[in-house]
Amino acid sequence: MGSAPRLIVSLTGGPMTAPTYEELAALRAVGAVHRVxxxxSGESRLVVTRDAARAALTDPRLRNDIRHSASWDSDGGHAIGxxxxxxxxxxxxxxxxxxAGHFTPGRTAALRPRVERIAHDLLDALPPAGTADLVARYALPLPVTVICELLGVPESDRGTFHTWSNELVMPTSPEAAGSAATALTGYLTELTDAKRRTPDGTLLGDLVAAADSGELTxxxxLGMAFLILVAGHETTVNLISATVHGLLTHPGQLARLRAEPELTEAAVEESLRYHSPVHASAFRFAAEPLELAGTAIAAGDPVLVSLAAASRDPAHFPDPDxxxxxxxxxxxxxxxxxxxHCLGAPLARVEAAVAVRLLLDRHPALALAAGPATLTWRTSTLLRGLVELPVRLG
Structure with missing residues (x-):
């Protein structure tokens, strides 16, 4: 692995950037675990093979609680609950x-007609021809609307909420992330107080009731409201736009899907593997000394699992690129x-499949309106997604 840690993420006054698939492949070719x-955040171990990733994600000695970190002294000021x-x-x-009961396959299937209605309404609002940014006009508002309705976030607040959320998961600077955390904390505190005064049967209302009964501190x-709101849409925005991007940049695959629409769910699964909207896990911390894929991990050391690298491991996925x-x-x-494992996976799969299928049905001549090389992917250690996806609708 060499004596010097590799630089895999940089923050130089602009957005955080993650390693490319080519860089991850180069690391994976020479070992499962690397010092980076x-x-x-400082030094960490980066896991890049599928077998080592699965082992790390199920090892009870690797903990998510940052207090197991050898360097922990505070949450950095950006934690929300x-x-x-x-x-x-x-x-x-x-x-x-x-x-968990709100995100079972059965509950998710019951939401499908509402997801379809929202998608139809968004497609109705697009021009029948010309160009549009599919992220801003479709891939973003669909999951935002779904999760905000599920939780009971007022429609008038959803745009502002997403701005804060996006800044926290893909920060443009530490200062901006701190401001977003403060603003979102205040907003969620007011929202939960409102649910307490006027119970409404939403998921957030149920969580408030659980807190009032002593089941939650x-x-x-606050932390549950934050996580469900943010995780409930950020990754799905990236999944929808990346799936459409994958199809439009692979004409043969797009033609096959148009001929075989029953492959829509399979196309979403391949996009999850190929584009990895969640690029890496949250940091894990060794609660005790351990060995991972032949690499010694000291107590308190952080471990970062590259889901993107694991999902393109040629040992498990032939011709992975x-x-x-x-x-x-x-x-x-x-x-x-x-x-x-993502609690909202069933809902994300339904939203992405509905979004892709209805979009292709409505716009048979759909095409990119910009060269693939000109598109910007916004990345962090955690997420990867398109900033914009300009398309020709007809």
Whole structure:
């Protein structure tokens, strides 16, 4: 692995950037675990093979709670409450159980007609021909509307909420992230107070009731509201736009999907593998000394699992850099793995499949309105997504 840590993420006055797929492949070719340096976080171990990634994500000695970090002294000032992503069993188990029933495949299937209605309304608002930014006009408002309706966020607040959310998951600067955290904390505090005064049967209303009955602390209520609102749409925005991008930049695959619309769900799965909207896991911290894929990890050391690298591991996905909607990529890590596997995966899959299918039905001549090389992918250590997706509609 060499004596010097590799620089995999930089923050030089602008957006954070993550390693490219080519860089990840080069690392994976020479080892499963690498010592890297992440500005703002320090040295870490980066896991880049699928087998090592699955082992790391299920190893109980690797904890999500930052207090297991050897360098921990505070949350950095940007934490909003205490949520599932930053906790471990038994706390994680208790928190997840409180909301898991809202995201079962059955509950998600019942939401499908509403998802379709929202998608139709957004498509109706697009011009029948000409160009449009598919992120701003379609891929973003669809999951934002769905999760905000589920939780009970007023329609008038949704645009502002997304601005704060996006800044927190893909920060443009530490100062901007801090301001967004402060603003969103205040907003969620007011919103939960409103649900307490006027119960409304929404998921957030149920969480407020759980807090009032002693099942959640005030900090956990705030953290749960934050996590569900943010995770409930940020990754799905990226998944929808990346799936459309993958199809429009691979004409043969687009033609196949138009001829075989029953492959829509398979196309979404391949996009999860190929584009990895969630680029990496949250940091894990070794609660005790351990060995991972032959690499010694000291107690307190951080570990970052590259879901993107794992999902393009040629040992499990032949010709991994080829986008193939007929692949059926079982075992990809697009939604993570283990106890922290994405709770909202069923809903994200439904939203993406509905969005892609209805878009292609409505616009048979859909095409990119800009060269693929000119498009900007906004990345952080955690997420990767298109800033804009300009398309010709007809």
């Amino acid at each position: 340096f992440v500005p703002g 205490h949520n599932m992503l930053q906790s471990d069993p038994p706390q994680h188990t208790r928190l997840r159980r409180l909301v 005030p900090g956990e209520l 080829r986008f193939d909607i007929g692949r059926r990529p079982r075992g990809h890590l697009g939604f993570g793995h283990g106890p922290h």
